Amino acid sequence: MNSNHEELVRRIHRDLADHYDEELELELEDHALDSILSDETGELLDEEKLQRRRYFRELFRLQGELVKLQSWVVKTGHKVVILFEGRDAAGKGGVIKRITQRLNPRVCRVAALPAPNDRERTQWYFQRYVSHLPAAGEIVLFDRSWYNRAGVERVMGFCTDEQYEEFFRTVPEFEKMLARSGIQVIKYWFSISDEEQHLRFLGRIHDPLKQWKLSPMDLESRRRWEEYTKAKEIMLERTHIAEAPWWVVQADDKKKARLNCIQHLLDQIPYGDVEHPSVVLPERERHDDYARQPVPDNMIVPEVY
Incomplete structure (x- = not known):
């Protein structure tokens, strides 16, 4: 026994x-990979081992807090929208993965909208985003958001000057309206240096598992670095409002950026512990008149491994 x-x-x-x-x-x-973090003898450097250990310890602790936050959001009916903006390869997707990794996708979901289709281009600009906003007890993470108009659409010429100015007239009122309706709006800009983006793009070019992340638009954004910088500066200046302020994450170090962003996110929401009833696993019922039927061999996935 x-x-x-x-x-x-x-x-x-x-x-x-x-x-x-x-x-x-x-x-x-x-x-x-260990080989990247190794010295000439092939051994992980002591300081690098320590840093990785610290990173995982803090990440798992913060993810535990995110689970508590999730329970609080469900219990209280809180509504949260988190926007992640930044240059290509800034690390937005990495932090979104770590935030959602341990959470219930029915509570915390990601909205990553593609380019608008012909019909959506004729709608009110914010219309296609509205359908993704949270109901009570939900968290929505936008992997890029309505701020596309202030960034890529402006730089690449996908909107007119009039549409661009109308966006800036409308977005503060739109976000104030969300806040008045009970939706908490949190906006993050992931900031990386010119040199760091260059290195990350080279990494994607030479990694067959990541080449899909490089689109022609991404490559063009690299050439137009300064134009994107100007657009970002205007965006932050004109849309930083009390109801939905911008927060800038220093993202040259991916791991630190993830931890700092998650810790900051937790600090923005007044969550607390939620008591849960003790879970007791019930005894499985067994019936003498039931016999499990064998699965036909031709339906079984081959055990290659």
């Missing part, structure tokens, strides 16, 4: 380890 209990505990621990391996898999995408 005791050995069965010990085996059960071991299996639970293994399952937990598999769960946290998801984060390690994401780190592989970021090229956090």
Whole structure:
């Protein structure tokens, strides 16, 4: 009996380890490979080992707080919109993955809208975003948002001067209206240097798993660095309002940017602990007249591994 209990505990621990391996898999995408962090002997440098350990410890702690935040949002009916803006390769997607990784997708969801179609281009500019706004007890993360008009559309000439100015006249009122309706709006700009974006683009070019992230628009944005900088400066100046202020995340260091952003996000919402009833696993019912039917061999996925 005791050995069965010990085996059960071991299996639970293994399952937990598999769960946290998801984060390690994401780190592989970021090229956090031991070979990259090694010295000439192939051993991880002590300081780098320590930094990675600190990063994972803090990330898992913050993700635990995000789970608490989620429970509070559901209980109170709070509504949250979080906008993530920044240059291509600034790390927006990385922090969004870490925020949503442990959360219920029915509570916390991501809106990453494609370019507008012909019909949407004739609508009120904000119309296609409105349908993605949260109901009570929901968090919505916009991976790019209505601020496309102030950035890529302006720089690439996808909107007229009149549309551009109308955007700036409308967006403060739009966000104030959201705030009055009970939606908390949090806006992040991920800031990276010219040199860092250059390195990240080179990394994507030479990584077959990431080449899909480089579109012709991304490459053109690299050439127009200064135009994007001017557009960003105007955007921050004209849309930084008390009801929905901008927050700038220094993002040259991906890991620090993730931790700083998540910690800041937690600080913006007055969440607290939510009591949950104790969970008791019920005994499974068994019936003598039921026999499990075997699955036909031709329906089983081959066990290649």
